[in-house]
Amino acid sequence: MATGTVEANAASDRKLTFDELRAAMRRVGEERYHHRHPFHLLMHEGKLSRGQLQAWALNRYYYQSIIPIKDAIILSRATDPAFRRVWRKRIVDHDGDANRNGGILRWIKLAEATGLDRERVIQGLEVLPATRFIGNEYLNLVRTRTFLECVASSLTELFSRDLIALRMEKLRQHYPWLASGLDYFEARLTEAPEDAAFAIQYVFDHAATRAEQESAIRALRDKCDILWAQLDALYFAYVEPGWPAPGAFRIESER
Amino acid sequence: MATGTVEANAASDRKLTFDELRAAMRRVGEERYHHRHPFHLLMHEGKLSRGQLQAWALNRYYYQSIIPIKDAIILSRATDPAFRRVWRKRIVDHDGDANRNGGILRWIKLAEATGLDRERVIQGLEVLPATRFIGNEYLNLVRTRTFLECVASSLTELFSRDLIALRMEKLRQHYPWLASGLDYFEARLTEAPEDAAFAIQYVFDHAATRAEQESAIRALRDKCDILWAQLDALYFAYVEPGWPAPGAFRIESER
Numbered sequence: 001m002a003t004g005t006v007e008a009n010a011a012s013d014r015k016l017t018f019d020e021l022r023a024a025m026r027r028v029g030e031e032r033y034h035h036r037h038p039f040h041l042l043m044h045e046g047k048l049s050r051g052q053l054q055a056w057a058l059n060r061y062y063y064q065s066i067i068p069i070k071d072a073i074i075l076s077r078a079t080d081p082a083f084r085r086v087w088r089k090r091i092v093d094h095d096g097d098a099n100r101n102g103g104i105l106r107w108i109k110l111a112e113a114t115g116l117d118r119e120r121v122i123q124g125l126e127v128l129p130a131t132r133f134i135g136n137e138y139l140n141l142v143r144t145r146t147f148l149e150c151v152a153s154s155l156t157e158l159f160s161r162d163l164i165a166l167r168m169e170k171l172r173q174h175y176p177w178l179a180s181g182l183d184y185f186e187a188r189l190t191e192a193p194e195d196a197a198f199a200i201q202y203v204f205d206h207a208a209t210r211a212e213q214e215s216a217i218r219a220l221r222d223k224c225d226i227l228w229a230q231l232d233a234l235y236f237a238y239v240e241p242g243w244p245a246p247g248a249f250r251i252e253s254e255r
Numbered sequence: 256m257a258t259g260t261v262e263a264n265a266a267s268d269r270k271l272t273f274d275e276l277r278a279a280m281r282r283v284g285e286e287r288y289h290h291r292h293p294f295h296l297l298m299h300e301g302k303l304s305r306g307q308l309q310a311w312a313l314n315r316y317y318y319q320s321i322i323p324i325k326d327a328i329i330l331s332r333a334t335d336p337a338f339r340r341v342w343r344k345r346i347v348d349h350d351g352d353a354n355r356n357g358g359i360l361r362w363i364k365l366a367e368a369t370g371l372d373r374e375r376v377i378q379g380l381e382v383l384p385a386t387r388f389i390g391n392e393y394l395n396l397v398r399t400r401t402f403l404e405c406v407a408s409s410l411t412e413l414f415s416r417d418l419i420a421l422r423m424e425k426l427r428q429h430y431p432w433l434a435s436g437l438d439y440f441e442a443r444l445t446e447a448p449e450d451a452a453f454a455i456q457y458v459f460d461h462a463a464t465r466a467e468q469e470s471a472i473r474a475l476r477d478k479c480d481i482l483w484a485q486l487d488a489l490y491f492a493y494v495e496p497g498w499p500a501p502g503a504f505r506i507e508s509e510r
Contacts, residue, residue: 133391133484140394226388245480245487
């Protein structure tokens, strides 16, 4: 299920140093991370309508809802208790505990701030089929690829802090009525970099060969493609040309 | 991973008769089968360029290539040798045998008729990520849903004969240079109805309750959504607004 394109510099068998590996990962992000996606550009320019932000919040909720499932699959494949102790933090971050709401509830608050009813978001009946299918590919990835690639696929978190910081600024500026819903992003500002620091060190320490390093880079590319394709589906349905699939969320006429 | 919308008439517990079940299936097709998709409408009006037909052939090849895998998964879940004897025909139809090319090779001939190089099609490096992710959902479906739903999901073949007959007429009319590539469709004109006749009889005989019948109808809907979403991705990348994902097939400038 992976694409086979090989990085241009993979001709060498020499293992990348930690800094080279991180630089290669960052190049993937520059090219393919969804901070470049036209849907996000419109968002940051304040050009999305409330209905389009609702469609975003509603669809992205599907992705949020499967992230702890993704992490539980990784946990189920991890044989090292020390790894599992670190990784389970991610599940707590999203599902919460007795003392703290998790990311899923915080995302629901964001969706509510766009004006959507909580039950409508949780039920997910109006999620675009493409959103589900593309999101499920992340589950396929962590079920079928090597363990190293599973860990590497999480490394979009290397790039998320900058995107989230920019997004919070732009959302506050252009959509001040969303301000009450930004707790999710606030939390991710610290969670994501911690997680990424662990994961890239893990990938560096456990990739035994250059070929394994390249497979990790490819897994990160594939993950970027998953994020990108979800926004394509959203753009296509709700910006231009504007035809949500049958049964999917439709934007009500807006002032 | 299924959506939960229930057919309006599911309030009753009465089992549908064979004719009612088939009629309910046909209603799903009327509403959701991809014969209605704007990409197909443009194709049948002769409004797609050669490059757009190349993008279609190249991307749809991915779907063709996983169909025998899908059928092998169903075979692997079938406990009845009689069922397996019938179902394995589908794998032969697509993979061929010593005497006959299968559907996959015939699809490659179609792609070649559009002007694509065979190796480029088989390698699949330029397939849209969304095409792969959405196609893979069909594999998810046959891995995770009930056996009855797996069989029911094949019932888009109830609708494919009419679409294929129309398509062959329109392709010959508007794109006569494609004529040498139409063997795939010719074969499907007889294969698909045979397969559908078996599958709908199986679903009727093995759905013990109305609820199971409704689950079969829902599986057919989900399959329609998979076909539809693949064309959305194609339309979005190659018709309007026209941005294939990074690394995906790009249409060369056309006269």
